[in-house]
Amino acid sequence: MEKQFFDVAIIGGGPAGLNAALVLGRARKKVAVIDEGRPRNAVTQETHGFLTRDGVRPSEFRRIAREEIGAYPSVSFLADTVMSISGADGHFQVATAQGNILTSRKLLFAVGMKDRPLDIPGLTAVYGRSAFVCPYCDGWELRDQPLVIINKGAELMHFAPLISGWTDRFVICTNGPDELTDDQRDELRRHRVPKFESPIRHIDSEEGIVRQVVLEDGTTVPCRGIFFKPELVMGSDLPRTLGCTMTEMGTIEVDLLGKTSVPGIYSAGDAVSRMHQAVAAAAMGATTAAAVNNELNAEAWHNESATTPD
Ligand SMILES: Cc1cc2nc3c(=O)[nH]c(=O)nc-3n(C[C@H](O)[C@H](O)[C@H](O)COP(=O)(O)OP(=O)(O)OC[C@H]3O[C@@H](n4cnc5c(N)ncnc54)[C@H](O)[C@@H]3O)c2cc1C
Structure with a gap:
């Protein structure tokens, strides 16, 4: 498979990843949203409490989001599972289950949480x-x-x-x-x-x-x-294996802008929060996308001035 280069690889296409993709697409960044399509709320019929979308089916929410993001041609979607990631800030290599290899400057984990199997019959x-x-x-x-x-x-x-x-x-x-x-x-x-x-x-x-x-x-x-009370685990083990510091509650530790302890890696949504709400996840996705974009722009700006003669 031909290598593909992106500014940001977003892993996870729920409310957090999709809102991040919207903000980054509007900021003209080349973005890949890689999503295996197994959100925790797939069991529900309706999502409540999201202004303008109260009662929407989770699948319909995603459909509308992807349609809106479709207006920004620098965003691509990949229905696939990220299996491994190597490299470092500025040059991450993302390998998927279907054999795709993507290279991205930054990573944004929006992988949500997963329920452990329920042990009560019925x-x-x-x-x-x-x-x-x-x-x-x-x-x-x-x-x-x-x-x-x-x-x-x-x-x-x-x-x-x-x-x-x-x-x-x-x-x-x-x-x-x-x-x-x-x-x-x-x-x-x-x-x-x-x-x-x-x-x-x-x-x-x-x-x-x-x-x-x-x-x-x-x-x-x-x-x-x-x-x-469900028992929850991180939607993907990749952030931990990449060295991201985890909290005692098993979420990814981030600062107020979604930055993890590993340079170039960001995270948003349920994966970083105890407030498991779609609107909160989307809001975090938007904030974190702005932080990623600022970092990319600042890096490009300084690289440019470093090469400009006096
Ligand atoms: C039963 C139930 C009912 C709920 N009802 C509501 C409600 O009414 N209102 C509300 O606001 N919230 C509700 N929630 C909470 C809401 O669903 C979550 O807060 C929200 O979906 C979190 O968004 P997210 O983007 O962080 O994660 P998710 O929506 O979980 O998306 C994460 C995505 O990442 C993908 N992923 C994970 N690992 C990988 C990988 N390695 N490669 C590729 N893709 C990967 C997953 O498959 C998934 O599609 C409910 C949750 C549950 C469980």
Whole structure:
């Protein structure tokens, strides 16, 4: 395959990578967006909370974005998986699963996060239909409904008050012994939040809509929706293997402009943030793209003046 040269290779074509591509395309940079098309929100029917796009299908969001970016001819799309990257700032070599080799001055990782397999029987069948992870994304659709929160740790002390803004009909299933302090248990009791510690046997549902959570001790908890805490891993291991410093939470460490600890490598979106929202990812993509563009322009400017005679 013929080698291709780019100013920026964007790895990942979700909201973060696409908004970065839009900004860089408008800044006349030669950009490759390489995306294998496996976003975490593929399980959902609708994306909420993105102004002008509230309720849009994730696939439709991407289609519209790519159509808009199509106005900027210096941006190319590649449906492929980046497998390995070598080189350094100014000259990275990107190799893909389908045998493409790209060379780029800068890298922008917008690889998102991935769910580890869900270990509760029946949860996969309802994930994205009536079981969700974020009430800002899906709480409105479940307002005033009976809900189950599946979580056992101290985060419950944040999550229970948060959910109470959407419904006061919720119970907690800890799926095994809770990991709370006595004070935390008291607080839940004072707020009359029922808590079941028996392990979950399975989740009963019909066409993706949960009917009840069935516990090992025989208890059945009828409900219309579930919020649970997923276990997440980075969408790609490449940033870590390239030496990018990672945070304790497993995200890529970046400064306010999306710069990682490795020169020439930037990152944006869920991969760098705990705020997993499409609009936040897109905003980070835009900010980071501006930072990449500034660096490219500054480098070109200084190279030019270095060669100009007095
Ligand atoms: C169930 C669920 C519901 C949600 N609902 C909402 C909602 O209603 N509103 C909202 O704002 N947010 C919602 N979110 C969160 C939202 O989906 C994310 O915040 C957003 O998609 C993050 O964008 P991103 O660009 O960082 O990553 P992603 O959208 O995950 O995109 C990352 C892309 O990178 C690709 N990739 C990874 N590694 C490679 C590689 N090596 N080579 C090529 N490509 C690669 C992946 O395949 C993927 O396509 C939801 C999330 C989930 C899980």
